[in-house]
Amino acid sequence: MADDTEHRGRVALVTGGGRGFGKAFGQALSALGAHVVLADVDGEVAAEAAAEITAKGGKATGVACDVADEGQVDAVVTGIVEQHGGLDVLVNNAGLHAAYNRPFTELGLANVRRVLDVNVMGVIICSLAAREAMRGRPGASIVNISSSAAYANRSIYGVSKLAVRGLTVALAREFADAGIRVNAIAxxxxxxxxxxxxxSEAEAERVLGEQILRRAGREQDIVEALLYLVSSKASFVTGETLRVTGGFALSV
Ligand SMILES: NC(=O)c1ccc[n+]([C@@H]2O[C@H](COP(=O)([O-])OP(=O)(O)OC[C@H]3O[C@@H](n4cnc5c(N)ncnc54)[C@H](O)[C@@H]3O)[C@@H](O)[C@H]2O)c1
Known part of the structure; x- marks a missing residue:
C-alpha cells in the first residue's frame, strides 16, 4: 500500500527541472517531503525553481547540468551522494521538443544530432550515472518522459521518443537486479x-483533433502519472510506458 509519507526523506533528481513538467514534478515530490534536485541546462531557471520550493518550506537544490554531458551528470550525482548518501528517484525529463519536432530536411543534421544527444543519450547517461547511487534503496525508481509523438513518428523527435520507450524496457531489465524499477510516461x-x-495554433488544433478526449492536457495530468509510477502502488510495474494523451493516436 502506498501512503502519503513514503516520499519523506527521499532524494529525487529531476532533469529539465527548471520549467514545465520538470518544475511541476519537483514541486509535487517536494510537497510529499522529498528533497528534490532540479538539474537544468539553464542553471538560472533551475535555481529559481528550487528557490520557489524552498520559499514554501520544501527542500530543493537547483543545479546547472547538460544531460548530454556525462562529466556534468556524474558531478551532479556525486554531489547528491556526498550530500544525501544516495538517490531514490530519477526523472529523465529534459528534452528538446516543440521547435525540434520538425521534418529532417528543415531541422538539419546538427539539430538532429542534438535531439538524439539530449533526448536519447541524456536518458542513458543519467540512468547509468544514477544506478549505483540508487542500488538497493527501497522504492528506487526511474521515470523517463517519452511522448505521444513516439507512436506517430513524424520526425526525429518522435523517433527519439520511440527510443525512450525502447530504453525503458532495456533499462528495466538491466536495472532490476539493483532493485530499480524503470518506467516511462508518454x-x-x-x-x-x-x-x-x-x-502553431494549427498544429495544436490538429493534435486535439486526433484525441478521443477533446480537451487540452494539463501538467497535473502528467504529475499524477509520475506520482503513481514512483509510488509503492506501482511496485510491480516496470518496463512500461504509460500513455497520458487523452487517447491520441490510440492503437493496439
Ligand atoms: N509539453 C508537451 O506537450 C510534451 C508532450 C510530450 C512529451 N513532452 C516531453 O516532456 C519533457 C518536458 O517537456 P516540457 O514541455 O515541460 O518542456 P520545457 O521546454 O518547458 O522544459 C524543458 C526543460 O529542459 C531543459 N533542458 C533542455 N535541454 C536540456 C539539457 N540538455 N540538459 C538539461 N536540461 C535541458 C530546458 O532548459 C527546460 O527548462 C520533454 O522531454 C518533452 O519532450 C512534452
Missing part, C-alpha cells in the same frame, strides 16, 4: 510555456 500535447511559445 504525455500527449500539454500546453507548457515552451509549447505555447513554439507550437
Amino acid at each position: 504525455p500527449g500535447l500539454i500546453l507548457t510555456d515552451t509549447v505555447r511559445a513554439q507550437l
Whole structure:
C-alpha cells in the first residue's frame, strides 16, 4: 500500500527541472517531503525553481547540468551522494521538443544530432550515472518522459521518443537486479510555456483533433502519472510506458 509519507526523506533528481513538467514534478515530490534536485541546462531557471520550493518550506537544490554531458551528470550525482548518501528517484525529463519536432530536411543534421544527444543519450547517461547511487534503496525508481509523438513518428523527435520507450524496457531489465524499477510516461500535447511559445495554433488544433478526449492536457495530468509510477502502488510495474494523451493516436 502506498501512503502519503513514503516520499519523506527521499532524494529525487529531476532533469529539465527548471520549467514545465520538470518544475511541476519537483514541486509535487517536494510537497510529499522529498528533497528534490532540479538539474537544468539553464542553471538560472533551475535555481529559481528550487528557490520557489524552498520559499514554501520544501527542500530543493537547483543545479546547472547538460544531460548530454556525462562529466556534468556524474558531478551532479556525486554531489547528491556526498550530500544525501544516495538517490531514490530519477526523472529523465529534459528534452528538446516543440521547435525540434520538425521534418529532417528543415531541422538539419546538427539539430538532429542534438535531439538524439539530449533526448536519447541524456536518458542513458543519467540512468547509468544514477544506478549505483540508487542500488538497493527501497522504492528506487526511474521515470523517463517519452511522448505521444513516439507512436506517430513524424520526425526525429518522435523517433527519439520511440527510443525512450525502447530504453525503458532495456533499462528495466538491466536495472532490476539493483532493485530499480524503470518506467516511462508518454504525455500527449500539454500546453507548457515552451509549447505555447513554439507550437502553431494549427498544429495544436490538429493534435486535439486526433484525441478521443477533446480537451487540452494539463501538467497535473502528467504529475499524477509520475506520482503513481514512483509510488509503492506501482511496485510491480516496470518496463512500461504509460500513455497520458487523452487517447491520441490510440492503437493496439
Ligand atoms: N509539453 C508537451 O506537450 C510534451 C508532450 C510530450 C512529451 N513532452 C516531453 O516532456 C519533457 C518536458 O517537456 P516540457 O514541455 O515541460 O518542456 P520545457 O521546454 O518547458 O522544459 C524543458 C526543460 O529542459 C531543459 N533542458 C533542455 N535541454 C536540456 C539539457 N540538455 N540538459 C538539461 N536540461 C535541458 C530546458 O532548459 C527546460 O527548462 C520533454 O522531454 C518533452 O519532450 C512534452
